Amino acid sequence: MTTMRHTMKKHILLSILSVVLALSGTNLFAQTTYGSGYTTTQTVRNNADIQYTVSNPDGITATFTWTVTGGTIYVGGIAQVSPYAQPGTVAANVSIYVRWDNTNKTSANAGTLSVSKTTGTCTSNVQTFTVQSWVAPLARVTTVPFSVCSGTSSSVNLNFEGNSGSSGYLYRWRVIRISDGSVTEDHTAASISTAAPAAIATIAGITNASGAPIQYRFELTLMQDGFTDVAAGNITTANVTFTVNPASAIGPISSSNSLILR
Amino acid sequence: MNRCITFLSVSALVCFTFLNVSAQLIGSTANVQTPLQDIRKGSIVQYSIPAGSAGEQYSWEITGGTPTPAASSGSGSAADPYIINFSADLTSITVQWNTDASTITGITGRIRVQKKTGGCVSLIQSLDLNAWSNPTAAISDADYEMCSGDATPGIVTVQFTGSPNFDLKYTVKDLDGTIGAEQTITSVTGASTTIPLPSNLINTSTTSDQTYEITITQMNDAFQGDGLIADGTFKITVHAAINTGAIVASPASLQHR
Numbered sequence: 001m002t003t004m005r006h007t008m009k010k011h012i013l014l015s016i017l018s019v020v021l022a023l024s025g026t027n028l029f030a031q032t033t034y035g036s037g038y039t040t041t042q043t044v045r046n047n048a049d050i051q052y053t054v055s056n057p058d059g060i061t062a063t064f065t066w067t068v069t070g071g072t073i074y075v076g077g078i079a080q081v082s083p084y085a086q087p088g089t090v091a092a093n094v095s096i097y098v099r100w101d102n103t104n105k106t107s108a109n110a111g112t113l114s115v116s117k118t119t120g121t122c123t124s125n126v127q128t129f130t131v132q133s134w135v136a137p138l139a140r141v142t143t144v145p146f147s148v149c150s151g152t153s154s155s156v157n158l159n160f161e162g163n164s165g166s167s168g169y170l171y172r173w174r175v176i177r178i179s180d181g182s183v184t185e186d187h188t189a190a191s192i193s194t195a196a197p198a199a200i201a202t203i204a205g206i207t208n209a210s211g212a213p214i215q216y217r218f219e220l221t222l223m224q225d226g227f228t229d230v231a232a233g234n235i236t237t238a239n240v241t242f243t244v245n246p247a248s249a250i251g252p253i254s255s256s257n258s259l260i261l262r
Numbered sequence: 263m264n265r266c267i268t269f270l271s272v273s274a275l276v277c278f279t280f281l282n283v284s285a286q287l288i289g290s291t292a293n294v295q296t297p298l299q300d301i302r303k304g305s306i307v308q309y310s311i312p313a314g315s316a317g318e319q320y321s322w323e324i325t326g327g328t329p330t331p332a333a334s335s336g337s338g339s340a341a342d343p344y345i346i347n348f349s350a351d352l353t354s355i356t357v358q359w360n361t362d363a364s365t366i367t368g369i370t371g372r373i374r375v376q377k378k379t380g381g382c383v384s385l386i387q388s389l390d391l392n393a394w395s396n397p398t399a400a401i402s403d404a405d406y407e408m409c410s411g412d413a414t415p416g417i418v419t420v421q422f423t424g425s426p427n428f429d430l431k432y433t434v435k436d437l438d439g440t441i442g443a444e445q446t447i448t449s450v451t452g453a454s455t456t457i458p459l460p461s462n463l464i465n466t467s468t469t470s471d472q473t474y475e476i477t478i479t480q481m482n483d484a485f486q487g488d489g490l491i492a493d494g495t496f497k498i499t500v501h502a503a504i505n506t507g508a509i510v511a512s513p514a515s516l517q518h519r
Binding site for chain 1: 295299302311312373377379387388389394425482486
């Protein structure tokens, strides 16, 4: 009896130690294995359904008890109350989904996920790791259409609003002449970065010698926060048009009197 | 001002820019005309630009001279030029350029103008210039008196003002009254030149003084037009030789048989 209990406990521990959490959806990282001896902190996006799976390699029918704080457990698309007891069958993985919650836009919400395995009257150690949940960043161009004078100002300021996500914001943008689609300024390779939710892009002064106003479009092509998972999809207002007025000619200064060399 | 503050940053920048219109021309890019203009110190010169559309505003900046109409601000120095604020249809001004005590060196000046149309300003049109003293020539040596046969001073010095190089023409009236061919000295780079004199002068008359005269007939500096001959003559008066008479002995000298 003692030997049997010892063997069962060993199997339970092996099961838990081999916990494999296959992360999916908008997880900030590729599939990663968590558990005892592994990384114990995961960073995820708010409202993303993350699948967590536990293998059951010892083939013992057991009950897996999932406990989640800072998020909601979903099984079969139905929200479950934590702690959630899930039966495990022979040689089958069991899994749940967790939708992490975070109402703070610019700071992480701390959550926890723990699981234990119970067979008969025996319960394994509880495996726990923490989750940092971030709201996805949101960017929009807040500047309204405007006009600038040709060559008279070396820069034009544009404001962005990155009102969520992790600090270390990164924006990529370009300026296009609408009439022919030519790119007159391209910051898709070199980007501006800021630690604050608001950023300013400076457009170099554009000389317009055509004699007529020229329309340009500022395009915000990418906005990311401190993580790499989010691209242009989080830009709600990406463009603003602006007009560069033509340079006015003044002509030469003539004088009534000037000396002439002999 | 309140409107500027409430605008977005782009608008705010524009508003801020035009709040400074009265202080200086806007922007650092200028269309600099070449070549430089040369004028005389103290001269009054009218400057004009092609007239644009009615109501367009112009601002002028003047360094080294005093404008009319009067400047709104500034002292006329390079660090603090005169500024005429943006004024409608101000396409012409006059400037009286400064003078100084220098003789053959120019002083720099500059005139710049900018146009504002529909809230946008043009490139700055800029004209740099040098102001030169009026061209003059003057003999600096005083007239001279000497006894017949004495040594002369050797040279006569002529002082210039204006823009080098200088050319000089002069004539010489000899003691006997004849006036020689006009002489020319050219390409003088400094502020003075010299005219040579004979080493000595002998009055051939025994009864009256004779004069040796140098007269400057024309001078020019580097620019077209004859300069002013401020003191153009130099005269040496050579007094008549004094005849002391023969020596008479008494009794007279012995005579040979």
